[in-house]
């Protein structure tokens with residue numbers, strides 16, 4: 281074991297055209313715990329999250345400066361497709377491909393040439409769906425359309441799709457905001473299980489959710505990371521006035 285964090289960001293700025301959305305953010309992210317990004321709407325949580333697997337590259341006016349490393353290697357020098365296999369993403373609204381449940385999960389391993397044949401692919405599909413807590417519900421209907429599942433099942437399918445290419449980090453951008461409370465609870469349990477194996481970063485609007493699922497929390501405000509620490513400390517004993525104002529509901 282080395283002390284190199286799974287991901288580290290140093291002095292990261294993000295601009296959309298002339299407008300600065302992220303200002304000098306530095307943070308380390310590790311496997312074994314969930315890191316929550318919280319803060320008022322528009323503070324830059326999603327922008328910073330997207331910079332961790334270079335999804336901002338897909339926005340022509342976005343520009344990222346500073347350095348972000350994965351296992352000590354600068355992600356700006358990596359192939360973005362390979363990077364996004366290692367740093368997967370789950371979005372707000374479940375977005376399965378218009379394909380079967382099986383194909384949704386097999387797609388990534390296929391384009392990355394991971395499976396040697398059908399048997400190996402079957403195994404990857406089963407393992408990924410099992411880890412995403414969906415296997416028992418879909419094992420008899422793998423050829424049904426992914427879009428025919430319930431919202432919560434679709435989100436677990438999207439998590440299975442991310443897991444199928446053996447990521448090291450999973451970025452989740454408000455993964456429960458389109459789900460009902462029961463489906464949300466199921467995803468939160470899943471996040472708790474997945475953290476043993478992957479570094480997980482979750483953007484959430486809900487402080488209750490951050491308190492339930494994360495061990496580390498970063499509070500963002502106006503593009504800056506104001507405070508970062510153990511979730512229990514940040515919520516019970518915030519060090520910064522702005523954090524205190526936010527968690528006590530003075531603005532948000």
Ligand SMILES: Nc1ncnc2c1ncn2[C@@H]1O[C@H](COP(=O)(O)OP(=O)(O)OP(=O)(O)O)[C@@H](O)[C@H]1O
Pocket residue numbers: 296301319320321322323324325326327328339341485
């Ligand atoms: N594609 C874009 N083009 C231009 N500006 C953008 C773009 N995406 C975000 N921004 C701006 O960057 C700032 C940060 O937005 P971002 O979506 O990262 O915040 P957020 O904290 O995730 O907000 P929310 O909680 O509302 O999702 C905002 O001022 C937003 O208007």
